[in-house]
Amino acid sequence: MKVLLTGSNGQVGFLLKSMLADSYELLAFDRQELDITNEFLVNKVVNDFKPNVIINAAAYTAVDKAELEDDLAFSVNSEGPKFLAKASGKNNSVLIHLSTDYVFSGDKEGEYTEYDTVCPGGVYGRTKLEGENAVKKYSEKYIILRTSWVFGEHGNNFVKTMLKLGAERESLSIVNDQYGAPTYAGDIAKAIINIITRIENGYHMRWGLYNFSGQPYVNWYQFAQKIFFMAEKTGVLNRVPDLYPISSENFPTPAKRPKNSKLNCQKIKHELQISPSDWQSALINIKNYI
Numbered sequence: 509m510k511v512l513l514t515g516s517n518g519q520v521g522f523l524l525k526s527m528l529a530d531s532y533e534l535l536a537f538d539r540q541e542l543d544i545t546n547e548f549l550v551n552k553v554v555n556d557f558k559p560n561v562i563i564n565a566a567a568y569t570a571v572d573k574a575e576l577e578d579d580l581a582f583s584v585n586s587e588g589p590k591f592l593a594k595a596s597g598k599n600n601s602v603l604i605h606l607s608t609d610y611v612f613s614g615d616k617e618g619e620y621t622e623y624d625t626v627c628p629g630g631v632y633g634r635t636k637l638e639g640e641n642a643v644k645k646y647s648e649k650y651i652i653l654r655t656s657w658v659f660g661e662h663g664n665n666f667v668k669t670m671l672k673l674g675a676e677r678e679s680l681s682i683v684n685d686q687y688g689a690p691t692y693a694g695d696i697a698k699a700i701i702n703i704i705t706r707i708e709n710g711y712h713m714r715w716g717l718y719n720f721s722g723q724p725y726v727n728w729y730q731f732a733q734k735i736f737f738m739a740e741k742t743g744v745l746n747r748v749p750d751l752y753p754i755s756s757e758n759f760p761t762p763a764k765r766p767k768n769s770k771l772n773c774q775k776i777k778h779e780l781q782i783s784p785s786d787w788q789s790a791l792i793n794i795k796n797y798i
Contacts, residue, residue, distance in 0.1 A: 509532050509533065509560050509561070509704070509708050510532070510533045510534075510535070510557060510558065510559045510560050510561075511528055511532045511533070511534050511535070511559055511560065511561045511562075511563065511704065512535050512536075512537075512553065512554065512557055512559035512561070512562045512563070512601075513525060513528065513534060513535070513536040513537065513562075513563045513565065514537055514542060514544055514562075514563070514564050514565060514566040514588075514592070515537075515538065515539065515564065515565035515566030515567065516536040516537055516538045516541075516565070517538035517539070517662075517663075518565050518566065518567070518569075518662075518663060519658055519659070519660045519662055519663040519665060519693040520565045520606065520658065520660070520693045520696045520697055520700075521536070521538070521563075521565035521566070522660075522662040522663065522693075523660060523661075523662065523693055523694050523697040524536075524563065524565060524697045524700060524701075527697055527698075527701060528701065528704075532704070535553070535557050535559070537553075539566060544564070544566050544584070544588030544589075544591060544592060545583040545584060545587050545588050545591070546591075547587075547591040547594075550588075550591040550592060550595050551591070551594075551595050554592075554595035554596070554598075554599055554601070555595070555598075555599065558599055558601075559599070559601050560601060560602065560707070560708075561601060561602045561603075561604065561704055561707065562592055562595075562596050562601050562602070562603045562604070563604045563700060564588070564589055564592050564603065564604070564605045564606065565606055566584065566588060567584060567585055567606065567636070568580060568581040568583075568584035568585050568632070568635070569632070570632075571610070571630065571632045571761075571763045571765075572761055572762040572763045573762075574630065574631040574632040574635070574763065575630060575631050575762045575763050576762070578631045578635075581631055581632060581635045582631075582635050582638070584635075585632070585635035585636050585638070585639045586635045586638035586639045586642060588639070589605055589639035589640075589642050589643050590639070590642035590643075590645075590646060592605075592643075592647075593605075593642050593643045593645070593646035593647040593650070594646045594647075596646075596647045596649075596650070597646050597647050597648055600648075600649075601649070602649045602650065602651070602707055603643060603647045603649070603650040603651075604650070604651045604653070604700055604703060604704075605639070605640070605643045605650065605651070605652045605653070606652075606653050606655065606696070607636050607637075607639065607640050607652050607653065607654045607655070608632075608633065608636045608654060608655065608656065609654060609655070609656035609657075609688060609721070609766060609769040609771055610628055610629075610630070610632055610633035610636060610766065610769075611626045611628050611633050611636055611637045611640065611654065612624065612626060612627065612628070612633075612766055612768075612769070613627040613628070613629055613766065614629070614686075614765070614766020614767045614768045614769060615766075615767065615768070616768055617768070618768075618770070619770045619771065619772035620719070620768075620769075620770060620771055620772060621719070621772045621774075621775070622654075622716075622717045622718065622719055622772075622775055629763075629764040629766065630763040630764050631763070632763060640652055640717070644717075648715075649713070649715050650715055650716070651703055651713075651715065651716070651718060652716070652717045652718065653696070653699065653700070653718055653719075653720045653776075654717065654718070654719050654720070654721075654771060655691050655696055655719075655720050655721050655771070656688045656689050656690075656691055656721045656722075656769045656771055657688050657689060657690040657691055657721070657722070657731070657769070658691050658692075658693055658696065659690060659691070659692060659693065659787075659790075659797075660692060660693030660694060661693075661796045661797055662693070663693075666690075666728070666731065666732075666735075667735055667791070667794070667797050668797050668798075670732050670735045670736065671735070671739060671744065671745070671794075671797060671798060673749070674735075674736060674739065674745055674748055674749050675745060677749050678749055678750065679749050679750040679751070679752060680732070680749045680750075680751055680752070681751075681752045681753075681754045681758075681759070682728050682729040682732045682751055682752070682753060682754065683727070683728045683729065683753075683754060683755070683756055683759050683765075684727045684728065684729035684730070684753035684754065684755070685727065685755050685756055685767060686727055686728055686756060686765050686766065686767055686768075686769070687725055687726070687727045687767070687768050687769065687770060688721070688725065688726075688727075688766070688768070688769030688770060688771075689721040689722040689723060689724075689725050689726070689769070689770060689771060689784070689785075689787070690721075690722045690726070690731055690785075690787040691720070691721045691722040691785045691787060692722065692785050692786075692787050692790035694790065695722070695785035695786070695787075695790070696720065696785070699720050699776075699782050702780065702781075702782055703780060703782075706780065714779050718775055718776040718779070718780070719771040719772055719773050719775065719776060720771075720773060720776050720782065720784070720785070721771040721773060721784060721785060722784055722785035722786070722787035723773075723784040723785070723786070723787075724788075725770050729751065729753045732751055733751060734788065734791060735791065735794070736748040736749070736751070738791045738792065738794045739794055742792075742794055742795055744794055744795050744798060
């Protein structure tokens with residue numbers, strides 16, 4: 509089984525690279541090694557390697573900077589997936605593509621399913637949605653995984669930011685009116701490997717769009733509370749900062765954040781027997797996030 513991985517130095521890609529290496533013929537690229545916005549290079553790599561599965565873990569994820577760098581965000585999040593999808597279709601490869609909760613407005617009450625209307629509120633969400641649409645249009649066999657609030661040992665994320673700021677400051681103000689689900693990057697990687705294994709073993713696959721995120725749902729303030737609880741319990745921090753809940757209005761950002769990012773994960777559990785990410789268990793080894 510031959511697997512092509514893009515974005516191998518990202519939070520999910522970094523873990524996938526090590527987890528796939530022993531079991532598959534793997535060709536992994538970070539953004540310096542393969543620019544997915546270059547259609548000629550994408551076609552050459554796919555045509556030469558002829559992968560059974562392409563995993564696109566490459567993305568422009570700087571949500572606020574995307575408001576200023578919309579052309580770059582569009583190239584990486586929209587054009588890149590389109591080129592990969594076209595190449596996968598020509599080579600009869602399966603394309604597994606990572607997307608985001610930001611495709612939704614965040615105004616819904618309750619959980620978002622795969623069938624809810626999309627309405628992104630910023631450049632990042634719009635470009636990711638365009639990437640999804642390109643995958644659907646040009647790839648016959650695809651899995652799109654929408655996820656949220658990703659964190660892991662590698663790369664930049666909320667857990668690492670909290671630990672850094674917690675070591676420097678006596679108090680922190682954290683937004684408490686944006687709800688969603690933290691998702692451990694390692695669990696996303698395991699879900700993708702689960703999908704690849706099913707493909708390899710000849711299981712009937714229902715191609716399409718799936719939500720995959722963590723449980724239970726929390727707001728950012730509650731997530732920070734759990735991070736600092738584990739940091740103090742494991743001795744990562746000798747003292748933890750005082751936390752103060754604030755509203756989104758008191759913490760303005762260039763890009764609008766969804767107030768509700770709760771993703772319903774029943775479809776992936778029913779169709780592919782993949783359970784939501786147990787993000788709280790992933791924090792047990794919080795020392796690895798320093």
